[in-house]
Each structure stands twice: as structure tokens, then as C-alpha cells.
Amino acid sequence: MIGVNQLIPTSELQNLDLIDLLSERHTLVRRISEKAWNNQSEIHISNSEWYIMARIYKKKPTISYITKNVEISRQAIHKFINKLAEKGLVEINNVENNKKEKCIQLTALGEECYEKNESLKAQLENKIAEKIGFEQVKLLKDLLKLDWDIK
Template sequence: MTSNAELQNLDLIDLLSERHSLVRRISEKAWNDQSDIYISNSEWYIMARIYKKRPTISYITKNVEISRQAIHKFIKNLAAKGLVEINNVENNKKEKCIQLTALGEESYEKNEALKAQLESKIADKIGVKQVAILKDLLKLDWGIEQH
């Protein structure tokens, strides 16, 4: 774990990486401390893309920054844990759609609440206004997207 003193010498890319790793570890631990169902960060990422939707699996593979093979593996894992269900698409024999089960939705919503608690802790430490500014900065178009 990087100390606060070590953070002082990092550039933007490494600072983002360090903070991202830290909040992901804390978030993952918070979930694992209160649930018997292990869900990886990549699985959460996929669950976020399908929450309250019924996208096709091909839509997920085109719009998620994970390899097609890995996405299929994660979806299979999520289905085995009872978090998603895979259904045929009407009038299309090849295509499948995916959606969260009731357990999947409940798990996703519990995890969102845990993340909100972590964000609140951060806001208590650095200030609500600073968190809002940080979020706004991260949402800006940085003009660096790859095509």
C-alpha cells in the first residue's frame, strides 16, 4: 500500500491508478465482509451495465472494455451464482440477452449502498464540495479517448 508521502511524488496517471486500486479494494472488502457471494470487480462492471436493462450479450461484448472470451466467462460465473439469467432473444436464434435476477438486483443495490457509504467517508475527510469537484473533473471530456 502506498503511503500518503509516496503519493506526493506521483504523476496524474499513477495517482489515479493508486486511488482507484485503494477504493476498489475497500469496496470489495466491504462487500465480502457482509456477503457469502464473491463477486469480482469485472463481474460488478458487467452487472452495472445490465442493471435494470436486458441487453444482448453481443451488446455487452461491444461496449465493455473486457475481451469477448472473458465476458462470456464472467457471465457464466454470474449465472452460476444465480445473479443473472440468460434468455433467447425473440425472432433471433443466435442472440441471447442477459438480465439480473432478483438476487442480482438486490446484490447490486446493496453494493451501491456500500459504495455510497465509502463516498460519504471520503467526503467527511476531504469535504463534500471537493468530492463534487473531483467527480465533475472526472466527468469532463479530457480529449484523450481512443477510437
């Protein structure tokens, strides 16, 4: 049987390896998280846009720093940054003493949206913890934070 918002039937999860399990669960929680935000806000923000916003929250990185440290193509990053600017979520400024480089930061609206989304994600994490157990969630987070020494 396929559960609500489930990508594949629960019975099929039993046959997946670690990589595919991580991928399935990641896709599922990202989809639920994006839907929760878009159901309560007039400002549609994609998962890729959230990913970029997370990298700049409370910082003023350069756009080149973002392109080097985000696993999205350079061209797509520029497209997402421009969309975020059009929505009034980020502002792009010149870097002092550097005519070519630009830096990016969240606007007050961008910070407000980011913080509201963090709250929605905490609610989702809480729902997961209620279902599988708070200790299990803590253990899972601890395991994911470990240095796996893989490259």
C-alpha cells in the same frame, strides 16, 4: 508511513503523475469496496463481475453488446457471465427473432445485491467526503464527468 488499505505510502503519492494517481486511487477504492461487500455477503462478487452487473442493471443488453462496451476480453466476459448465472445473479435468454444472440439481465437477487452494493459504495464515498471534504468530492466528481476530449 503506509495507511490502512493503502497501496503505496502517502509520501510516494506526491511524486505520481495524474495517470498513476488515478490508477492508485481507483485500485484502492475498488479493493475496499469489494472487501466491504464480501465481508457482509455469502455471495462473493469480483470487481469484474460488478462491472458487468453495472452495465446490465435495469436493462436487457445482448451479450455481444456487453463484449463491445466493456473493457474486458470477450472470453473473460463469457466466463464472468457464466459465473454470475451460477450464483443466480443473472439470467441469459434468447433474443426474440434471433437464434444466435442471447440477452442478459439481473435476476431479483442480482438486483438486490447490486442495490446493496450501491449503498456500500455510497457509504465509502461518504467516508472519503468526511475526510477530504464534501465540496472536494463534488468538485472531483464534476471534473471526472467533463468531456476531456481525449481518445
